[in-house]
Structure formats: structure tokens, C-alpha cells
Amino acid sequence: MSELPIEPLSRRDRMRVDTVREIKETARKVLVEQGVDGLALRAVARAMGMTAPALYRYFDSREDLVEHVVADLYDELSDHLEQVRDAAEPATPGVQLMSTARAFRAWATTHHAEFGLLFGSAGEGVIPAADLHGPGDHPPQVASRRFGGVFAELISRVYLEQGFPVPDEEELEPALRAQLTEWCAKLPVALPLGVMHVFLSCWIRLYGMVCMEVFGHLRFALEDAAPMFESELQALGRILGIADEYRPPAA
Amino acid sequence: MSELPIEPLSRRDRMRVDTVREIKETARKVLVEQGVDGLALRAVARAMGMTAPALYRYFDSREDLVEHVVADLYDELSDHLEQVRDAAEPATPGVQLMSTARAFRAWATTHHAEFGLLFGSAGEGVIPAADLHGPGDHPPQVASRRFGGVFAELISRVYLEQGFPVPDEEELEPALRAQLTEWCAKLPVALPLGVMHVFLSCWIRLYGMVCMEVFGHLRFALEDAAPMFESELQALGRILGIADEYRPPAA
DNA sequence: GTGCTAGCGTGAACGGCGTTAGCGAACGGT
DNA sequence: ACCGTTCGCTAACGCCGTTCACGCTAGCAC
Incomplete structure (x- = not known):
């Protein structure tokens, strides 16, 4: 083209x-x-x-414009996260992952509308039947894949350099194992299926925490979700065996 | 009124x-x-x-109508979940919690638009500055509180009847502990702060999983998120000490 | 039964939206 | 100097939320 x-x-x-x-x-x-x-x-x-x-x-249309804005936002967010990752000290995967996750929440809370567009249901009407995270070549698709790669690569590096406990393939339900196998085949490096499972679980938890905070679904209990986020992040660190590298945020 | x-x-x-x-x-x-x-x-x-x-x-306006629809949807969802809870066999809190969580996902996946309205960013413009989950008397607020109560009550009962490991108050960061204390004071029954912490953590994870699936944010890895949901649910069951009560869904 | 009134539904209208069609001006290549 | 492409405009269509003034009708007091 x-x-x-x-x-x-x-x-x-x-x-x-x-x-x-x-x-x-x-x-x-x-x-x-x-x-x-x-x-x-x-x-x-x-x-x-x-x-x-x-x-x-x-x-071509409003939708086309919004799609391009979405792609730019994914790229800008990816740039920012990679920058934070590369500036993390010490430059161990664990510290980098923690810093990047924290930067993700910080971006989400300071970019309310943009976050809603990228990660909420607002994008529902925007990227209609053509799945956002599908394999297509539309700008938002490639940009969102790049974003996901930031966290996937970090967790992979944590596993490769330090390791963390992962479930055996046999422990996974066959249906889940099949899907993970298929997904794993598309990745550049070969990793145990258990690593992909842990990655998904961690990403779900991180996404859930940030989403609930930004969309106000935690206000029934918490006025300021920051301490809860740090607590969840620490829990993730324990799962990944990097809890000792935990550092409170600068602010 | x-x-x-x-x-x-x-x-x-x-x-x-x-x-x-x-x-x-x-x-x-x-x-x-x-x-x-x-x-x-x-x-x-x-x-x-x-x-x-x-x-x-x-x-009064479109927004007013949407708010009432939101309230009705919360009520209908709460009715449905309570029905599932009360029909669960055996009627132990663990089985009831598992069944209810599964019913929540089933409702979400079969009520795409409604779920987006209740739990996505679509409600952002709808319930504007007045927080949805605030303490007010607007219909969506009371209805959403009722919904949250279904899961909160179930986890409370699991804790009271069977117990599960919770963090000590001293392990929680002071800022988080203060907020949990404040929230806990508003509840009908007095529970250790650690229980509230575990509840929030579990709810975040359940919400994150369902949200990601419904909004299509898992399609980059999984075509059918059901097995992953069951896996996450099982993990939650282990945290709450009810993994042995786990039952595969009927379907 | 008669008359009054409150409530309900309507059509018209205002401003804003996405989108299309047609026009004229400016520009680039030759 | 000319021609075609590109660009931005105005006008228009049909949608939207919302307001207003108007009729109708059902319920009530007498």
C-alpha cells in the first residue's frame, strides 16, 4: 500500500x-x-x-479519524512505557516491570478520556466488528499489539532471567492449553505455556485494577485507589518472584 | 420522597x-x-x-432515562444473581459464590450492551460528576450498591462460616488501612480489615477478567475466554479456601 | 350533565451532529 | 500558459436532544 x-x-x-x-x-x-x-x-x-x-x-469518516487517534495514543503510551522501562534503576526486569506497571496506572489516571477510548467500552462502536486486537493491519491493531508486547516482553524477561513458578501444562484445562499453544506459536520466543498463563492472569489483574479505578467503580469503597494499586502490584510482584525489588513510587 | x-x-x-x-x-x-x-x-x-x-x-432528559435504565439493569442483574445464589447446591457459601461469579460472567457475555453501560466507560458521560457508586439517593446509586452487596455478602459469609487467610492489619499500608477502616464502618457487620482487602482484590480480578473478555481485550491471545475465566475462578477459589467446592459449569 | 383543569401527545423549531454533492480557488507539472 | 489535481468552502439531507405552544381528553367538582 x-x-x-x-x-x-x-x-x-x-x-x-x-x-x-x-x-x-x-x-x-x-x-x-x-x-x-x-x-x-x-x-x-x-x-x-x-x-x-x-x-x-x-x-474517510469520523470513525477513521478516531481510529487513527487511537493508534497514535497506543503508540504514545507505548513510547512512554518503554522510556520508563529503560530508565528504571537498577535495570533488572523485575524493577522495570514494576516501574512500567506503575507508569501505566499513572498514565491512565492522568489521561482519563484517552484511557476510556483505548481500554473501555467506548471503543466498542469505534472498532466495530473488526476486532481491535485482531491480526489485521489497521493502525489501531498494530499499535495495540505493540502496547501489549511491552508487558509481555517484560514478563518474559523476568521469567528467562530469574524465573518464577508457573503451572505445568498438564495442570491447565485442555481447552485453555490449546488456546495458549496457538497463541504461543505466534510469539518470537518459545516459552512454556505456564508463563503465558501467568502473564494473562497478571495482566487481567493489572487491567482490572486500573480500569476500576479510572471508571470510578472502586469509589464505593475507596476514595483514593493508589494504596490499593500498590498493594495489588506488590501481590503481583510476589507471584513473579520480584517482590523484593519492590520500590515505593517516587511521588 | x-x-x-x-x-x-x-x-x-x-x-x-x-x-x-x-x-x-x-x-x-x-x-x-x-x-x-x-x-x-x-x-x-x-x-x-x-x-x-x-x-x-x-x-427529565435522555440522561435521566438512561439512569433509570441503568438502575433497572442493576436490579435485574442483582435479582438474577441472588436467584442463582439461592438455587446453588449444596447451599454452602463457597458453592454459592462460585455459581454467582459464573452467572455474572454469563450475564455479561450475553448482555454485551447492558454490561458496557453498567461497567464500562459508557456510563462516564451518563452519571457525570456525581459518582455512580457514591452515597447518593439517585436510582443508579442505590441499585449499584445493592449489586455490590451480593458479592460482598457472599465473601463475608465464606469468611464467617469457613474462614480464609487474610492479611493482618499491620501488613496493610497505613493509607490503605485507613480507607478500609472507613469503608468497613459503613457495613452492617464488623469484619477484619483483611477480609475487605481480600474482597476487593478478588472483585478486581473478577471484574478485570469479565471486562477484558466482554470488551474484546483478550482476543489478542484467546479466542474463547471461557476456559481462562474458569481458571481464574479456580484461582480465586484457592485464595478463599473453597477450591475443593469447585464445580465445572453445567453447560 | 356541565364546565374546568391537569395531564398528555403533537408539530414546529433551534442548534448540533455526520455525511454528501457541487463549486471555485490555488497549486504542480508540463 | 495551460490542465488536472487538490483543497476548502457552502448548501443540503437526515439524524439527534431539547423547548415551546397548541389541542385534546380524561377526571373531577358542582
Whole structure:
């Protein structure tokens, strides 16, 4: 689809690329200020001194624009998490994983609307039948796979470098084992199925904690979910054998 | 707010109650067929042979209608879960908890749109600043509290009748302990803080698992999340000391 | 039975939305 | 200088939530 001649970008093409970038940036600004429902084509156009139909020169529809924003957000989040991971001291997988998980929650709590778009049910109507996390080539799909890879790679490294207890293949139900095997085959490195199982379980717990906090489903019990998050993170650390590397957050 | 004279319902009042009920039922039908975004006042009115402004005789706004639908859904879900709980055999808290958790997932997977409205980010715009799970008297608030109580009561009974290991108060971070203490004071029965902590942790895990499945965030690894759910449920059972009561689902 | 009134449903209207169609201006390549 | 592509605009359609003023009708007091 995209041919790569070395420098064929005409002045017009450069302008176009810039405009696309500006539209997506403006859309994101509108998303933050007005929420998901306020993310309207007309609002975006208005915010950048254009009219709504002009945006159709750059995106097929509102949905197409939102998809690209979603992809950009996944990429930006992945960039941020990788940065935090690489800056973690000491640079052991355990510390890196803990820091990255904490950074994920911090991003979620400070980017409410964006998080809802990426991880909530808001994306339901957006990426419709075509599964978001499917194997397709749409921008949000590749971007979300990259995001998932950050945590998957970290847990893999924790396992490879330090190890942690994982269930034997025989302990897993056959149906689950089959699915894990299929998934495992797609990964670059071969790992025991039990590692994938532990990864999924940990990711479910991390996702659940952050999701409940951001969507306000913990307010029935907790006013500030930060201590509970740290407690859950510590529990995950114990499962992965990296509890001793636990560090309270900087703030 | 609601006065209860024995039978003062005039014919007119009965008509009105019926209409309110029909509107909410129609709204729910539209929600299921058209999704959250399709839940429009005009669509509801059209589906029941009315015009949109007429609905304003019964609800203040679209948001008000959606709130009442949310409350009804919470109540219906709570009814269903309590029914499953009371029908569980043998009637031990452990089996009841397992069955109820499984019924929760079954409801979520078969009521996609409704689940998104209750537990996803879709409710973000609906119950705006006034927290859904706050202490107010709005219908969705009382209904969601009732729902949460089903699981809280079950775990409490598991603890009281059989017990399971809970962290000591001293092990909990002071900030977390303070919040749990405050929450615990509002409950009918006094329980150790560690029980509340385990309850939250389990609920986070159950919610995370169901949420990820329903919102499609597990499709990157699993095509059918049922076996993984059962695996997680079994893990929860081990934490609560009821793993031996585990039963595979009927289906 | 008659008249009054409160409640209900309607059509029209306002502003906003996504989207399409058609027009004119600016630009790039030749 | 010319031609075609690209771009942004206005106008329009049908949807939405919401408000308003109007009729109708059912219930009630007398």
C-alpha cells in the first residue's frame, strides 16, 4: 500500500502530512477537553479554523479519524512505557516491570478520556466488528499489539532471567492449553505455556485494577485507589518472584 | 420522597406507571438492538409509536432515562444473581459464590450492551460528576450498591462460616488501612480489615477478567475466554479456601 | 350533565451532529 | 500558459436532544 521512494515528498505532500498531524493533534485536544462524546468532526474542524467537510479530504469518516487517534495514543503510551522501562534503576526486569506497571496506572489516571477510548467500552462502536486486537493491519491493531508486547516482553524477561513458578501444562484445562499453544506459536520466543498463563492472569489483574479505578467503580469503597494499586502490584510482584525489588513510587 | 398510601393510585396514575415501565422496557430493547449510541430518545419514541417530546412528560432528559435504565439493569442483574445464589447446591457459601461469579460472567457475555453501560466507560458521560457508586439517593446509586452487596455478602459469609487467610492489619499500608477502616464502618457487620482487602482484590480480578473478555481485550491471545475465566475462578477459589467446592459449569 | 383543569401527545423549531454533492480557488507539472 | 489535481468552502439531507405552544381528553367538582 505505501511505497517508499527515498525522498519523493513534494511540497504538497509535506503540507498534507502536516495537516493530517494537526488534525489528529486537535482531535486529541478536543477529546481531552470535551470527552469522547464531544469528539465531533465539526468540533475538531472548528478548533483549527476549518469546516467539517474539509476533514474528509484526510479521513474517510469520523470513525477513521478516531481510529487513527487511537493508534497514535497506543503508540504514545507505548513510547512512554518503554522510556520508563529503560530508565528504571537498577535495570533488572523485575524493577522495570514494576516501574512500567506503575507508569501505566499513572498514565491512565492522568489521561482519563484517552484511557476510556483505548481500554473501555467506548471503543466498542469505534472498532466495530473488526476486532481491535485482531491480526489485521489497521493502525489501531498494530499499535495495540505493540502496547501489549511491552508487558509481555517484560514478563518474559523476568521469567528467562530469574524465573518464577508457573503451572505445568498438564495442570491447565485442555481447552485453555490449546488456546495458549496457538497463541504461543505466534510469539518470537518459545516459552512454556505456564508463563503465558501467568502473564494473562497478571495482566487481567493489572487491567482490572486500573480500569476500576479510572471508571470510578472502586469509589464505593475507596476514595483514593493508589494504596490499593500498590498493594495489588506488590501481590503481583510476589507471584513473579520480584517482590523484593519492590520500590515505593517516587511521588 | 415516596409516600406510600395504601391504594391511592388513581387510574391516571396507574396509566402513568405503566407508560414509564413501557418506556424503560423499550429503551432497553433499543439499547440491545442498536447499542449505547443508538439509545436515542427519538428511537425509543419511534419504537413505541410516540414522538420524542412526549417522553419529557416522564423523564427529565435522555440522561435521566438512561439512569433509570441503568438502575433497572442493576436490579435485574442483582435479582438474577441472588436467584442463582439461592438455587446453588449444596447451599454452602463457597458453592454459592462460585455459581454467582459464573452467572455474572454469563450475564455479561450475553448482555454485551447492558454490561458496557453498567461497567464500562459508557456510563462516564451518563452519571457525570456525581459518582455512580457514591452515597447518593439517585436510582443508579442505590441499585449499584445493592449489586455490590451480593458479592460482598457472599465473601463475608465464606469468611464467617469457613474462614480464609487474610492479611493482618499491620501488613496493610497505613493509607490503605485507613480507607478500609472507613469503608468497613459503613457495613452492617464488623469484619477484619483483611477480609475487605481480600474482597476487593478478588472483585478486581473478577471484574478485570469479565471486562477484558466482554470488551474484546483478550482476543489478542484467546479466542474463547471461557476456559481462562474458569481458571481464574479456580484461582480465586484457592485464595478463599473453597477450591475443593469447585464445580465445572453445567453447560 | 356541565364546565374546568391537569395531564398528555403533537408539530414546529433551534442548534448540533455526520455525511454528501457541487463549486471555485490555488497549486504542480508540463 | 495551460490542465488536472487538490483543497476548502457552502448548501443540503437526515439524524439527534431539547423547548415551546397548541389541542385534546380524561377526571373531577358542582
